[in-house]
Amino acid sequence: MRNSLRLVAAALLAALLMAVPSGARAQEGLRLAPIPLPRDASVLKTTLRNWQDGDPIPFGFHTQRQPKIGLLIAGSLTFAIPYALSAKIAADGESKEMFVPVIGPFISAAKNESKGCSQYCSLHTLGTVVIAAEGIVQAAGLVMLVAGAVGKNVLAADEPGSVSVAPMVVPRGAGVGVSGQF
Numbered sequence: 001m002r003n004s005l006r007l008v009a010a011a012l013l014a015a016l017l018m019a020v021p022s023g024a025r026a027q028e029g030l031r032l033a034p035i036p037l038p039r040d041a042s043v044l045k046t047t048l049r050n051w052q053d054g055d056p057i058p059f060g061f062h063t064q065r066q067p068k069i070g071l072l073i074a075g076s077l078t079f080a081i082p083y084a085l086s087a088k089i090a091a092d093g094e095s096k097e098m099f100v101p102v103i104g105p106f107i108s109a110a111k112n113e114s115k116g117c118s119q120y121c122s123l124h125t126l127g128t129v130v131i132a133a134e135g136i137v138q139a140a141g142l143v144m145l146v147a148g149a150v151g152k153n154v155l156a157a158d159e160p161g162s163v164s165v166a167p168m169v170v171p172r173g174a175g176v177g178v179s180g181q182f
């Protein structure tokens with residue numbers, strides 16, 4: 001009903017504008033300004049700020065999925081840097097399992113531990129712990145990357161409707177054309 005009232009008001013406004021002789025205004029058409037928010041817009045701002053996924057969606061808004069950029073960047077770096085180190089170790093021929101992301105360091109650590117140690121046991125154990133920690137960091141980075149890509153639902157304002165009024169020439173006369181998008 002509000003849309004039909006707006007359309008009637010736009011048609012009346014167009015008729016008034018056509019009655020005033022002004023060629024420039026008639027050629028450009030008329031674009032109506034959006035309806036201003038009520039005086040207590042602070043209530044609306046508070047509602048939007050406190051909106052959580054699952055709450056009713058306010059009039060004039062819709063939800064859209066938005067990635068979490070901070071998690072995407074942090075997850076990418078947290079995953080990529082240890083994986084680059086693993087790939088470097090694998091490329092040097094130390095342990096080809098390190099080419100496999102996340103799981104590779106654990107396989108390499110298990111193989112390293114099963115070999116046993118000879119003279120430098122504490123150094124051997126430290127190497128195994130570092131390789132396993134590298135796998136844990138890669139897994140954490142991958143989890144952050146996926147969580148950032150999945151994102152969250154946020155409110156986004158609907159595009160406002162528009163009404164255009166312009167003169168119209170038809171074969172048997174002239175008139176006013178009203179077009180709208182709601």
